[in-house]
Amino acid sequence: MIGNPTTTELPDLRTCEQARLSRDARFDGLFFTAVTSTGIYCRPVCPAPAPRREHVVYYSAAAAAEAAGFRPCLRCRPELAPHTDALRRGDTTVARALQMIDAGLLDTQTATELARRLAVGDRQLRRLFVARLGATPMQVQSTRRLLFAKQLLGASALPVTQIALASGFRSLRRFNAAFRSAYRLAPSALRKRAQAPTHDALVLRLGYRPPYDFAELLAFLRARALPGLECIDGDSYARAFGSAQHPAWLRVSAWGAGEHALRLELYGAAPGDLLALVARVRRMFDLDSDPHAIARALGGDVRLRALLQRRPGLRLPGAWDGFELAVRAVLGQQVSVAAARTLARRLLERHGEPVAPAGADGLRWLFPSAAKLADADLDGLGLTRKRVATVRTLARAVQVGRVDFAPGRALDAQIDAWTALPGIGAWTAHYIALRALAHPDAFPAADLVLRRAAAGNGDGDALGARALEARAEAWRPWRAYATIHLWRASAPGDSA
Template sequence: MQNGMHSDRERCVRAVQSKDARFDGWFFTAVLTTRIYCRPSCPVVPPKPENMTFYPSAAACQQAGFRACKRCRPDTSPGSPERNQRADLVARAMRLVADGVVDREGVPGLAARLGYSTRQVERQLLAELGAGPLALARAQRAETARLLIETTALPMAEIAFAAGFCSIRTFNDTVREVFALSPSALRSRVPARRTAAAPAGPRPATPAALSLRLPFRAPLNPDNLFGHLAATAVPGVEEWRDGAYRRTLRLPYGHGIAALTPTPDHIACRLTLSDLRDLPVAISRCRRLLDLDADPVAVDDQLRTDPVLAPLVDKAPGRRVPRTVDEAEFALRAVLGQQVSTAAARTHAARLVTAHGDPVDDPEGGLTHLFPEPGALAALDPESLAMPRARRTTFTTLVGHLADGSIQVGVESDWHETRARLLELPGLGPWTVDVVAMRALGDPDAFLPTDLGIRRAARELGLPSTPAALTARAAAWRPWRAYAVQYLWATDSHPINFLPV
């Protein structure tokens, strides 16, 4: 068991008394006198220290009988960066819970994906998070229900189904227990304009869009984050339109379209889903794509200790690592992008999408397809790929391993094991594997010492430019070398480093 920050009582009390938003999601404050739990930055007058107790998760607070604060809405806190930066059992389990695996496959399905027994998974989650997988999934269902209650005019029965509850009674009881309000009372607290009654008559064929805010820990620099996504966007799957990055999503129950717009204090997220049961998964994947659960203060403080990186960090703090909503898709695109320009990589990917992707309808823009799954690409003719024979072999070999499940690159994957398996494949060298580790697996310490852009930046900054010497120097940046890569890349004038206009 790893001791979380919630066990450092003195530090937690200081964070609550100073209303420090940096610690939102790190721990939760439960007030013994009111039986309410809050985020550290709650705007109300802090309780006396002797009336505070601390938990590592909202689920643990709920399981202990505390209700969510109506002011600070602790259920909407960013996720814990402590678990976001790890690849151990608990961290992988939490990512799978966020991806809806417990609701779809139960605790046995969660354990099977992780390669452990149900008892082992439950014991470790309870030890570190104060709640088992069922309680964690229940907390997520409650948050999904609150979101739908407050942002849509859907009938409560439909919300209960979409949020994953097995009955209306369970839905009502959970909402009352967690929020101390009935579902109808929760909706009545929202301004009428946000939940206006749906018009009479049949439901429209086109699914309605849901608008919500994705919180993050400040600071957040959107330039390289959105610049990278826009510059590498695959036509038909992704686009930059009207100040938003838009893309199609392949989801467990259907498909969706996400539109993500940076604002100073949140990411505006607009989701159009073919099945509302996919809402929590879509939110989780959008957060992962934009690295919103990172702790930028910890990252930047570490990188500032290097006098060469310090001016880069001070100039534009809060850079995130652009990640992905589909790990298999990114791994395949990394191979398509080997030793070619960004434009050429987009062209290769667009051809695959047109030939093998599932079509979708996008009444608001120019999105046309879902990126094809590995299984849909397993039977393609290698000769149809307009690339050198060696790279075609690399691509089709990777497709085969992803399609049959012998290589896992999803949120449940073990980073070290996956790296080793990828390196065994022909044509997958350290650069490609480290790019996949950084952007698909989510390893915050992935590093690209052989990348031409990194070596060029190193020379200009007076850092060692040979891979071995640069790797040795970068040891001081651990465990945040993936973020150092973003700061080094940002010294170039490539479009990936600028927010599109």
């Protein structure tokens, strides 16, 4: 008899069985298959011969499978699976908690502090996690660390000591003990089984669920790219990051060979930053969304149904840095994309941090910090006095923590905090939430291009903002994806 689902987040048993037997990549990361006869858990796409039905138990999260005593498969490598998006997106308590865990909160804080920030009791949070994921917050954190370590052991030439640091362990002894306890082998033994990397960069495979329109996402980012800070061609995205004293750069491209994954190349990144960097790239390129769940939610609208069929792989185009995106959103208020890009380029060239020597593709700038822009000379850039005041107000608010880009805050709270700043209206606040925070329900309803695209009559008429908001109630909690589809349906260059 097939094991019963451990949480309510699993697809039904028939769907799990069909996906497992057909190795359906659309379900990769949405559940894991544990095999009682071997003590191993796998992704539904595992190429190994399918186990017998009576030996299978399904889990909605890798942490649940590991909490039940199963070890990750060395063939399909569960650490490469995309995350379960439905659990990590939106404003539920579990979603907000997972966002904080992914951002590294439990690296330095306790589960009690996590519960306090969510305004729930310690026991209540634990019960919610067990009910939804089949594992406690600390078990989720432990699995997150160990699976990332497992990925680095197989993909990098980093010393085991640095891999322990990169995975959030404060000592090699603790790392070795945790790894042995969970996987019943030493980290060095796993490394011996892996093929030794032959490249200079740290190259990581970042999986996603198909369909995924990487070319369309690159096109969106390319239209807004700042030379010297970013370089976007037809195949990849590259940018500088780090500090002027310790610069680094990255490149993101398709993995190739028909694989449902992107290739992340990191140069100069500190080992202790790797886990956070990977989480940032996954968010920026929206690698954990479930396009089929989104299509089911939005497909009831006739206009959106046609757009979803035309471009089923559209994702949210995220941003590398929240402050950078917020400044550029202010610069883009009521002007075209090209004009906003020109203003941002001028600001970067005057106040950006120079990187020497320049990285590949002429990457020579870092975006200025909030501290630098708070009192910066912005005259002569082409900004109105009001825009200058708003940029400075924004920078000062970020400096003192009045607004931030920390994950785990509910959308309404984020919008209220941003719109309390002079010069920041609902459009700008929702745009920041959509791109900097990757909130799936952010919705700049006042956007004229959005209202025209939603009308869909081709004569330039636009729905009223209130009418669009009323219509979009049926699109929750995925209104941000509806926004991207409607913007893409507009004439090139018209979207925000």
